Amino acid sequence: MGDHDQGHALAGQLLDHRQHLVDQLRVERRGDLVAQQHLGRHGQGAGDGHAKALGLVSVQAGKGVFVQEPTRAEVAGAFAWPFAAQVSAADTFQLRFALEGFACGLAVGVMTAEVLDILEDNVEQKRRELRAGDFEQANRLDFEFHQRILVASGNQAMCALVTSSAEIFLESQKLPFIRPERAQETWQEHRKILKALARHAAGPAQKAMLQHIRSAALRTGIAFITLGD
Structure with missing residues (x-):
């Protein structure tokens, strides 16, 4: 049969x-x-x-x-990464670790109440989409969350780099959702980042972002060494 x-x-x-x-x-x-x-x-x-x-x-x-x-x-039991001919998923997470952690620290100094409100709405909407099981919509909200923080940092070079490779960055943010039983962790980590931004605490905000990206990579099965290790 x-x-x-x-x-x-x-x-x-x-x-x-x-x-x-x-x-x-x-x-x-x-x-x-x-x-x-x-x-x-x-x-x-x-x-x-x-x-x-x-x-x-x-x-x-x-x-x-x-x-x-x-x-x-x-x-072979691994995830699919459609950009393997250009850059590896591991390299992409390492780049995000370097860029977005720094950007998050920069954003604290210029973060406005308006942007904080938008980020808060984003985090709450993502929670609802995850509970509803709409991972595609949750992924879009995830990408927007990171994009808004990059823009808020005011560093045009970093924004241009991410914008020019938007599909690759978006794909890397999709990967952690291959483990739906742990998808809520992404929302919890975003909430922690948001709380640090709301307190205008640069150190904790940067640390929360770095932990988030590293944890996202680990949920995908990617581990990498950092200077703090």
């Missing part, structure tokens, strides 16, 4: 209906079991968004939802 007969979806297969995503999607990838359990709780909308974030499916306009072909890295 083939995979399809057993209810397994094959790479490249068109899924009949989106509401059948949970039943059909049995691609063996990292975090797949947790993802299936999560999709079963939150239904079709969360299912599509979460499966896309994991790289399990692709949605093609006018054609439907297709199961993605697993890459060699995924077959």
Whole structure:
């Protein structure tokens, strides 16, 4: 009996209906079991968004939802990183560690009440999206949170660097969501950063950002040495 007969979806297969995503999607990838359990709780909308974030499916306009072909890295049990030919995921996290920690410290000195209100709304909205299981929307809010702090820092060179490589940075912020059981940690870390910014405490704000990026990398399975180690 083939995979399809057993209810397994094959790479490249068109899924009949989106509401059948949970039943059909049995691609063996990292975090797949947790993802299936999560999709079963939150239904079709969360299912599509979460499966896309994991790289399990692709949605093609006018054609439907297709199961993605697993890459060699995924077959080996690792996550998918689409920019491997340009830069590694580990190098990207290290760059973010250097840039965003410094930017967060700079932002404290010029942080306005208006920007703090926007960041507070962002953090609260992200909490709601995570509880609803909308990881795609939570990822967008995650990216906006980091972007606003970079802009608030006033360092145009850093902003230009991130803007020119926005897709790579966005992808790195998507990776921690491959472990949905730990997704709330990203919100807790953002809240800690926000509290330090609200106190205008440069040291704690920078430290909270550095811890957040390093923890995000670790949730993805990436560990790197820093000067403080």
